[in-house]
Amino acid sequence: MNNKKMSSFLIDNILYICLFIMIVIIAIISPSFVSTRVLSDVLIQSAPKVLLAMGMLVVIISGGMDMTVGRLAGLGAVVAGTFAQTSDYYLKFWPNLAEMPLIVPFLVTVLVGAGSGVITGLIISKFKVPAFLAGLGLQLVIYGGNLLFLKKAPNNSQPLAGYKVSFTNFGTGSIFGINYLVILAIAIMVIVFILLNRTTLGKNIYAVGGNREAAKVAGINTFRVDMFVYIFSGVLAAMAGLMMSARTGSATAAYAEGYEMDAIASCIIGGASFAGGIGNVPGTFLGVIIFSVINYGLTFIGLSSYWQYIVKGLIIVIAVALDMRKYAARQ
Amino acid sequence: MSDSQYILEARELVKTFPGVKALDKVTLKVKPGTVHALMGENGAGKSTLMKCIYGIYKPDGGEVFINGEKAEISNPREAMDKGISMIHQELHPIRPQTISENIFLGRIPYKKALGVKWVDYKRLNNEAKELFNKLEIDINPKMKVQELSTAYCQLLEIARAVSFGAKIIIMDEPTSSLTESETEILFRIIKQLKSENVAIIYISHKIDEILQISDEVTVMRDGTLVGNWPASELSTDMIVSKMVGREMTNRFPPKNHTPGETYLKVENFTSSNPHSFKDISFEVKRGEIFGIGGLVGAQRSELVESLFGLRNISQGTVYINNEKVTIKRPMDAIKKGMALLTEDRRNTGIIGALSITDNTLVVEQNLHPELFTTGAFVDYKKRNEAAQKYVDALEVKTPTLKTQIQSLSGGNQQKVILGRWLLTEPNILILDEPTRGIDVGAKYEIYELMEKMASEGKCVIMISSEMPELMGMSDRIMVMCEGHNSGEVSGEDVTDEKIMMFASTYKSGENE
Known part of the structure; x- marks a missing residue:
C-alpha cells in the first residue's frame, strides 16, 4: 500500500521532481547556477518558447497538431525585422519605406501569423489533410518562402540587422527588473489560461478534442473551432519569432528551426494528450522551463551540447511512459 | 473418422457476458452439403453462437464436435485448420493489394533462391485463376481489391474460404449489401459448394431468401434455441412467429399521455x-x-x-x-x-x-x-x-x-x-x-x-x-x-x- 502511494506520488508529480533533481544536480556541480541572473536568463530564453507551447497546447487540446510553428516563428522574426530597421541602415530591406513606428512590426507579425493559421486551418479542417502531414508540407513552404523573401535585393540573403533602438529595447529592456519578453509570455499564459478555463470557446475546444463526433452532435461548429486554434497558434508563433528577432537584434530564416518539436514535447510532458481533450497551462509552462533548464544548465556546467539532445530525448520518453501508466492505472 | 451424420455439432453451448446470458444451452447440428439457416431477432444470440464455434469467444459450457470428433477451438486459426471459415458482415480485405494476394494472404507461394524467399507471382496468379474458374467467378486475380464492388469482395472471401479447403462456411448476413443480381451470383456459388459437400451456415434476416436457399432452419430467441426444422416445412408466417413468440417480460410505466395535434x-x-x-x-x-x-x-x-x-x-x-x-x-x-x-x-x-x-x-x-x-x-x-x-x-x-x-x-x-x-x-x-x-x-x-x-x-x-x-x-x-x-x-x-x-x-x- 505504502509502495503504491509512493509510486502514485512519483507519477503524479514527475515534472516537479525532474525539474528539482536537475536543478539540484546542476547546482551541486556549479553552485553559481542558482542566482537571480541565471534564472532570469533562463526565463528570457524561455519566453518565445512559452508562446509557441501555449499556441500548440490549444491546438493539441482540440485534437490537432501544428507542425508549422517553428518555421512560422522564423518567418515572423524576419518579417518583423524588415519593418523595424532604422531609415539610415545601408542594407535597409524596404529602401523606400520611411522608418516605421514600433507598432508596425507587431501588426505585420500578427497578420502573417493569422494568415498562415488560416491556410493551415483550412487545409486540415476543410480538406481533411491529417494535421501532421499538413504541417510537414506547410513548414517547407513557409521556409522556402522566407528564404526567397530574404533574397530580395538589396538584402541578398544577408541576416537582417540595423534595428531601431525601440525594437531591440523591447527584446532586452525591462520594467521593474522584469524583462519585457517575460512579461509578454506571462500575459499570454494568463490569456490562454482564461481562454481554456473561463470561456465557452475554451469549453468547446476541450469538447472537440475530447470527442469530435460527439461535439458535432452537440451542435458545436467544429470547423470554427479548428480555424480558431490554428489562427491562434499561428499568431503566437509569429509573435515568438518577433521576440527572438528583437532580443538578438537580427533574424535569418533559420530562426526557431525545430522549435515545433520542443513545443509539442513541452505540452505532452506537461500532461496534454495527443488524443485531445486533455492539457493545461501550468504543466505546459513547466515543460518549457524543464527544456530551458536542460539547454542552459548543461551548457552552464560545461557539458557538451550533444548531451542536451540525449537528456531531452530521455526526459520526453520517460515522462510520456509514466503518463501512459497514469492512464492505464485509471482504466 | 466417426460416421456421424453431422459435419458440425455444437452441443448445449453456454456463454455469459456480465449481466447477460447470451447463449443458454444452444445446440446446432449441421449436415454436410446443406445450407443451414440460422434465424432470430437482433440480440437473439446468433452471432455469439457463431463466434463461439469460430473460436472468437470461448464458451462457458458445452462442446463442439466436427465430423463426430470433439474439437477444441480457441482461436480462428484453429477453426480454419479444422475446416471452418467465417465470412463476416463487415469485410476487411487489404484493398491496395491484388485479389490473388488477398486470397493467399499469409501463405503466398514462393521460390527460394540465394537464401531469399521470392514471391512466385506466376504460381500465385495461376492458382487464383484456377480457383475462380472452379467457382465460375469471372474476375481477374491481378486486379486490386479496391477496384471491386462489395459483392465481389464477398465472393473473394468465399473463394478464400474454399482455397483453405473449408468444409463449413459461416456467412453472416452475406446479402445485406448486395443487389438482386449479385445475390443471384452468390446463390449460384452456394449451390455449387453444396454439391461439393460443403456445409453453409447462413445467417440472415431476409425470410424469403432463407426459404429459397436453405435446407434446414434453426431459430433462436433471447439466447435460447427455439428449434430446428426442414425449410420445406416452413412458411414466412411460421418463421416470424417462432422468432418473436416470447412473453413480455419487461415492464413499462403506465401510459398517461395523450397525443395531440x-x-x-x-x-x-x-x-x-x-x-x-x-x-x-x-x-x-x-x-x-x-x-x-x-x-x-x-x-x-x-x-x-x-x-x-x-x-x-x-x-x-x-x-x-x-x-x-x-x-x-x-x-x-x-x-x-x-x-x-x-x-x-x-x-x-x-x-x-x-x-x-x-x-x-x-x-x-x-x-x-x-x-x-x-x-x-x-x-x-x-x-x-x-x-x-x-x-x-x-x-x-x-x-x-x-x-x-x-x-x-x-x-x-x-x-x-x-x-x-x-x-x-x-x-x-x-x-x-x-x-x-x-x-x-x-x-x-x-x-x-x-x-x-x-x-x-x-x-x-x-x-x-x-x-x-x-x-x-x-x-x-x-x-x-x-x-x-x-x-x-x-x-x-x-x-x-x-x-x-x-x-x-x-x-x-x-x-x-
Missing part, C-alpha cells in the same frame, strides 16, 4: 447516399411516443441523424409546428427544439475525458451562453448548479461533478447525456436505442422519463431494436426495411408478427 412533419425525406433511406414521410404529434422499428441495416439511425443535420439529404421537407424549417447542421436542429440521443454512446455521445459538468453543459453553453457566464467569463457556479440539477433529477450515481464521464457505468453515462439534452428543454426528443447496454433499473427510469416528456406535450421519437420496448412504449410505430418506410402500425395492429413482417419485407409499390 401534429407537431413534426417529415415529407419525402431521401438521403444523398443512394444506399441509405429513400422517400420517407411521417408525422409525430405533440405528446406522442413515436417508435421506429426495423432490423439492423434498415437505415433508421441514418434517417434521424439526417433529420438532425448530421448527414446530407438529397430531397425532403421538414415542418415543425406547421412551419417549414431548414436544417443544415445540428445547431439548426437544436435551435428548433430538437435533441438527439445517438445510438453509439461511446463514439458520438460521451466526451470521455471531460467532467460530468462539462458533458452536461456542452450543448446548452452554446445555445444559451448568457445563462452560464458572468460578463465574458464562464461561471462555474452556474454550470455546476445546472449539472447538479440534472444529476439529481435523473439520479445519476457519481462521486462528484468533476468525475470524468468515462468512469461511470453505461446507464449513468446515458443519464448524463440525457440530462445534456433535457437542459436545452427540447420539444422533439429523438432517442436512438436509448436503453442499449444499460441495466434494467436504469432502463425503467429512461422509460419513465420518456413518459414524462410525452405527458408534457413533447414529441418523443424512439428507435429501438428491442421489440418489447418498441411495442410497450410507442403509441405508433413506423417500420423501416432497407431504407424504406415499409409500414406503420398503431393500436390493435401492434403485434410482433406484423412488425417483423414489415421489417423483413418491403413491397415497393402496389403495381409489382
